[in-house]
Amino acid sequence: MTELFRCVVPAEWGSEILSDGLRGIRYGSPAVHIDVVLRSDPATPEAFLKRLKNRGVAAQDAKAVTVSGASTRLWKRDYERGTGPGESGDWVHEEFVFLPQGDAYWVLMFQSVSAAPKPVPAGAEAWIRFLAGFRRG
Secondary structure (H helix, E strand, O other): OHHHEEOOOOOOOEEEEOOOOOEEEEEEOOOEEEEEEEEOOOOOHHHHHHHHHHOOOOOEEEEEEEEOOEEEEEEEEEEEEOOOOOOOOEEEEEEEEEEEEOOEEEEEEEEEEEOOOOOOOOOHHHHHHHHHHOEEO
16 A cells, blocks of 8 residues: 555554555554545545535535645544543544545545644644655555
8 A cells, every 4th residue: 555655654653554445554543643545435525525524523624735746625623522422522633635546536634532622633743744745656
């Protein structure tokens, strides 16, 4: 998979191949990570975003970014992940960038989980460096 792209992540971050039929890699830890996934299902990034909305929390169009020489959009969403009825859970901050790749597309996803919402999520600086250094193969 890594021959299809190059990226920069903190040296102390681990990596693992994603399962569940996804073609991708996760860098980081369960609390703060970046996923790099090559998708063709759903067929488009728009359908991917619609699927997120159908699961409860829509991603919001945040800003224009340039990644791997391509102009694209960065999408964000924040939500509380409950542990059960009436219980407080963790706060999840996610950001998504999509890049075309033939008949498929890359989903670059940053996720930071914390006990309370934060103005700047843990790992945000690593995500910015990752986007600046990501290159499709």
